[in-house]
Amino acid sequence: xxxxxxxxxxxxxxxxxxxxxxxxxxxxxxxxxxxxxxxxxxxxxxxxxxxxxxxxxxxxxxxxxxxxxxxxxxxxxxxxxxxxxxxxxxxxxxxxxxxxxxxxxxxxxxxxxxxxxxxxxxxxxxxxxxxxxxxxxxxxxxxxxxxxxxxxxxxxxxxxxxxxxxxxxxxxxxxxxxxxxxxxxxxxxxxxxxxxxxxxxxxxxxxxxxxxxxxxxxxxxxxxxxxxxxxxxxxxxxxxxxxxxxxxxxxxxxxxxxxxxxxxxxxxxxxxxxxxxxxxxxxxxxxxxxxxxxxxxxxxxxxxxxxxxxxxxxxxxxxxxxxxxx
Ligand code: UDP
Numbered sequence: 187x188x189x190x191x192x193x194x195x196x197x198x199x200x201x202x203x204x205x206x207x208x209x210x211x212x213x214x215x216x217x218x219x220x221x222x223x224x225x226x227x228x229x230x231x232x233x234x235x236x237x238x239x240x241x242x243x244x245x246x247x248x249x250x251x252x253x254x255x256x257x258x259x260x261x262x263x264x265x266x267x268x269x270x271x272x273x274x275x276x277x278x279x280x281x282x283x284x285x286x287x288x289x290x291x292x293x294x295x296x297x298x299x300x301x302x303x304x305x306x307x308x309x310x311x312x313x314x315x316x317x318x319x320x321x322x323x324x325x326x327x328x329x330x331x332x333x334x335x336x337x338x339x340x341x342x343x344x345x346x347x348x349x350x351x352x353x354x355x356x357x358x359x360x361x362x363x364x365x366x367x368x369x370x371x372x373x374x375x376x377x378x379x380x381x382x383x384x385x386x387x388x389x390x391x392x393x394x395x396x397x398x399x400x401x402x403x404x405x406x407x408x409x410x411x412x413x414x415x416x417x418x419x420x421x422x423x424x425x426x427x428x429x430x431x432x433x434x435x436x437x438x439x440x441x442x443x444x445x446x447x448x449x450x451x452x453x454x455x456x457x458x459x460x461x462x463x464x465x466x467x468x469x470x471x472x473x474x475x476x477x478x479x480x481x482x483x484x485x486x487x488x489x490x491x492x493x494x495x496x497x498x499x500x501x502x503x504x505x506x507x508x509x510x511x512x
Contacts, residue, residue: 188212189421190253190295192238192286193260194231195222198301198357198410200364202257203228205414214251216244217260223509226364238282241289248293255297255421256290258283261330264372265305265466268327279330284337291345297424299417300338300351302331304406304432304473307353314474317432325466335430342428350420352413352478354433355471359409359494365501367508375407375495378445379502382452389456391441393463396470402441404470406434409488409497419482429481434473439491447495 189206193199194215199222203213213231216238227233232251236243238260247253261279262268268275283300290298305328306321323329331353341347358375360366366376380386394401416433423429439447449456478484488494 187254190256199259200226201410202414225509241285244289257299259301265325272326275326275330283334298349302351302353304355314472316474348424349428351430355406358407359497360501378448382454390461400442404438406472412486431478432473438472
């Protein structure tokens with residue numbers, strides 16, 4: 187089966203392509219390269235440069251390729267940016283998602299996997315967070331994904347769409363050939379590794395007065411290969427019913443623990459200081475993956491922070507300037 191991967195030149199999408207190809211699927215990547223990198227696209231995938239704001243371009247894509255299913259990663263994804271520029275999220279993320287859904291349904295394609303977010307759960311009542319947690323989007327970004335999830339439910343009723351939505355936290359780590367390269371970089375692990383590489387002076391810890399054992403925020407770092415495999419499992423289960431799962435490592439690590447792990451792995455000092463809290467950061471976010479594990483047998487292959495940081499370090503050492511293609 188041929189799978190269309192929107193955002194297949196991005197961090198998570200490019201690894202999904204890699205794993206889909208390894209699992210015997212064909213892959214068509216649609217990406218405007220605003221965040222992604224041409225060099226991240228697996229050479230065996232078909233690459234189409236295009237923009238989801240352009241419905242005609244999507245229609246052309248479905249006419250040119252016999253697509254059997256869609257994995258939708260292309261999106262604006264920064265919580266902080268969404269607070270500054272809400273319409274990029276509440277407008278564009280929605281418009282791009284609905285353009286894609288409308289076009290695929292018009293072309294008889296009914297299988298859809300949404301890359302959703304754990305930013306649906308601001309201030310969760312129970313940690314690890316299960317699917318029964320009350321949904322309170324933490325930002326226009328989280329709201330845009332939640333609105334897409336609700337659109338999927340309607341399209342299942344009105345148009346026979348079959349979907350899976352996966353809500354996850356901090357994608358991290360790398361495969362041998364694909365890793366994290368954002369400009370500008372906002373994410374903790376690549377920032378720490380840039381300090382180790384001498385490309386950045388220090389890492390600033392955003393607050394050490396949270397109600398956690400060492401005072402720094404706890405997050406659920408999940409390896410991108412594990413994430414990609416979950417998307418494939420979810421796709422393969424769609425025939426038996428639409429589904430929505432939380433996805434995480436099940437274990438949380440503090441910012442201090444991540445920095446300490448990186449010091450051990452890289453052998454570098456990695457200077458750090460304590461800065462102010464970042465607005466919107468909850469103290470602790472950990473997902474329960476029990477539902478997807480029970481239903482689909484998903485189990486992270488890289489649950490240890492050491493493995494996650496080691497794979498990221500291997501990639502960053504080999505690609506000190508990232509993909510260096512733009
Ligand atoms: N963080 C930090 N310093 C940085 C970047 C991130 O202390 O320069 C913290 C951030 O406050 C959060 C964790 O690291 O608690 C992970 O942040 P990231 O931006 O990687 O992912 P997010 O949790 O926002 O999805």
